[in-house]
Amino acid sequence: MSVITLERRADLPPGVQGRATPRVPLPRLARLRAFALPAVLLLLWQSLTSAGVFPDYLLPAPAVVANELLALAAGGVLAEHIAITVWRVAVGFAAGALAATLLGALTGYSSSARAYLDPTLQALKAVPSLAWVPLFILWFGIFEASKITLIGVGVFFPVYLNLMSGIQSTDRKLVEVARVNGLGRFDLIRRILIPATLPSYLTGLRSGLALGWMFVIAAELMGASQGLGFLMIDGQMTGRPAIIIGALLLFAVAGKLSDALIAAAARRLTAWQDGYGASQESGRA
Amino acid sequence: MLDISQLSKTFADGGGLTHTALEGVDLRIGDREIVSLVGTSGCGKSTLLRLVCGLDQPTGGDIRLEGRPVTGPSPNVGMVFQEPRLMPWLSVTENVRLALLDLARREQDRRIADALEKVGLADFASALPRQLSGGMAQRVAIARALVRQPSVLLLDEPFSALDSFTRLKLQDHLVELWEREGFTLILVTHDVEEAVVLSDRVVVLRGHPGRIHREVDVDQPRPRSRTAVEVQRLKEEIIASLDLS
Ligand SMILES: Nc1ncnc2c1ncn2[C@@H]1O[C@H](COP(=O)(O)OP(=O)(O)OP(=O)(O)O)[C@@H](O)[C@H]1O
Numbered sequence: 342m343s344v345i346t347l348e349r350r351a352d353l354p355p356g357v358q359g360r361a362t363p364r365v366p367l368p369r370l371a372r373l374r375a376f377a378l379p380a381v382l383l384l385l386w387q388s389l390t391s392a393g394v395f396p397d398y399l400l401p402a403p404a405v406v407a408n409e410l411l412a413l414a415a416g417g418v419l420a421e422h423i424a425i426t427v428w429r430v431a432v433g434f435a436a437g438a439l440a441a442t443l444l445g446a447l448t449g450y451s452s453s454a455r456a457y458l459d460p461t462l463q464a465l466k467a468v469p470s471l472a473w474v475p476l477f478i479l480w481f482g483i484f485e486a487s488k489i490t491l492i493g494v495g496v497f498f499p500v501y502l503n504l505m506s507g508i509q510s511t512d513r514k515l516v517e518v519a520r521v522n523g524l525g526r527f528d529l530i531r532r533i534l535i536p537a538t539l540p541s542y543l544t545g546l547r548s549g550l551a552l553g554w555m556f557v558i559a560a561e562l563m564g565a566s567q568g569l570g571f572l573m574i575d576g577q578m579t580g581r582p583a584i585i586i587g588a589l590l591l592f593a594v595a596g597k598l599s600d601a602l603i604a605a606a607a608r609r610l611t612a613w614q615d616g617y618g619a620s621q622e623s624g625r626a
Numbered sequence: 627m628l629d630i631s632q633l634s635k636t637f638a639d640g641g642g643l644t645h646t647a648l649e650g651v652d653l654r655i656g657d658r659e660i661v662s663l664v665g666t667s668g669c670g671k672s673t674l675l676r677l678v679c680g681l682d683q684p685t686g687g688d689i690r691l692e693g694r695p696v697t698g699p700s701p702n703v704g705m706v707f708q709e710p711r712l713m714p715w716l717s718v719t720e721n722v723r724l725a726l727l728d729l730a731r732r733e734q735d736r737r738i739a740d741a742l743e744k745v746g747l748a749d750f751a752s753a754l755p756r757q758l759s760g761g762m763a764q765r766v767a768i769a770r771a772l773v774r775q776p777s778v779l780l781l782d783e784p785f786s787a788l789d790s791f792t793r794l795k796l797q798d799h800l801v802e803l804w805e806r807e808g809f810t811l812i813l814v815t816h817d818v819e820e821a822v823v824l825s826d827r828v829v830v831l832r833g834h835p836g837r838i839h840r841e842v843d844v845d846q847p848r849p850r851s852r853t854a855v856e857v858q859r860l861k862e863e864i865i866a867s868l869d870l871s
């Protein structure tokens with residue numbers, strides 16, 4: 342017998358085996374809302390160029406850009422440029438994020454590790470990342486190693502900082518619950534610190550990835566024979582703005598897609614959060 | 627039997643300053659007794675509970691449970707804080723499981739089901755904390771504290787954030803649990819009427835540092851009516867002794 346009557350909540354069916362609230366899939370049309378603004382911009386671009394407001398050699402029409410990209414794609418060259426750039430970002434991101442995760446977990450969890458390591462890392466962070474370029478080229482040559490190191494450095498700091506501060510700002514009250522219940526170190530980390538830190542860690546990964554894309558261009562602009570950055574330099578040298586604009590658009594698409602991957606993972610992993618965004622999602626029919 | 631003698635706690639505030647929250651507290655609490663601690667804000671009630679459950683260490687005196695000194699948290703002492711303190715990423719079941727991690731999995735499941743049944747939340751076993759009302763969340767916290775069948779249950783203003791109707795229901799519920807499970811109950815509250823209605827003894831703490839000012843026995847049969855003349859009289863008396871600072 343239950344001792345007091347249940348306060349049933351109207352929004353919960355009885356015995357709701359309430360995992361995360363089931364998300365109502367948005368109707369297809371509603372998803373297209375994200376494309377409204379790009380469509381408007383495209384129209385604006387088209388009308389400005391066909392009205393002859395900007396000369397061709399500065400801002401070519403959308404169709405010209407599309408043709409240029411298609412021509413590159415036909416020979417399979419474009420795919421190679423894209424692949425090498427994506428590969429650089431992926432490897433640099435993985436290396437930077439891995440190092441940041443190890444060090445951030447260490448300095449977040451252990452105050453003595455923090456005392457030894459964090460001041461140095463903060464000082465290194467103060468060096469503008471591009472300032473490493475001459476040294477990296479000297480050390481690692483002009484080929485892949487120096488590019489990937491540069492990207493890794495860019496990715497490292499946001500991931501490191503977010504993870505460390507995420508662990509440190511774990512609610513003391515929840516940690517006390519762990520202590521009262523005699524949780525061991527392993528259970529404390531697994532059941533409390535990791536989930537509590539996850540939102541901030543994922544934010545760090547997203548900013549890290551954004552910096553990864555920024556630094557891949559920097560690396561490729563400085564000297565590369567392949568990649569989207571190289572394509573842009575090439576377009577500049579040969580006076581073809583269509584190629585530069587095409588590469589820019591491809592960067593936007595690639596950056597957005599890779600960010601969407603992390604964002605989707607984040608939504609699943611932190612579905613327990615009770616934030617404003619979540620209430621909007623589940624309130625929408 | 628919980629035996630607290632000459633207990634004091636001094637916090638180091640950093641910068642060489644110290645702050646004494648409790649001094650010379652003597653208190654003996656028998657098995658199955660319900661004792662309420664009342665006193666003005668900052669007189670050391672929460673500090674006392676934290677010492678009893680082993681979250682903090684005393685700077686003087688000692689605490690013995692069944693003759694053994696309390697040196698840290700133990701399954702023998704359950705604690706419910708003012709806030710439910712549920713992990714938002716864990717379901718109700720998994721939150722309660724936190725108290726049972728050293729037991730075999732099947733034993734954990736059996737005890738969790740049993741505890742949730744007792745607090746009337748069996749239907750919400752797999753709900754997330756954000757899907758619970760304040761009163762339900764606090765009942766999960768009570769289930770988590772009781773699932774180990776501790777001999778002492780400590781409650782630090784457990785109902786203060788709830789509306790008065792939910793508060794009354796949970797008070798009755800707590801007494802029913804106490805009657806069935808037979809633990810010793812120490813309750814910190816700001817609500818003197820709650821203290822009188824629930825307890826065998828009300829302990830008034832006062833001052834900075836906090837000391838025991840007086841103890842009031844409540845020799846009334848249960849269940850008690852909140853409007854009974856004797857309950858109201860004791861309430862007035864205790865409130866008067868709180869005010870005299
Ligand atoms: N960790 C701490 N460090 C320093 N001082 C503390 C600490 N915890 C409590 N104190 C001090 O000890 C005194 C007693 O605090 P405590 O929380 O026990 O009071 P309380 O009686 O529970 O008050 P309330 O009714 O407001 O909850 C207060 O003056 C408080 O500032």
Ligand SMILES: [Mg+2]
Pocket residue numbers: 671672673782
């Ligand atoms: Mg308190």
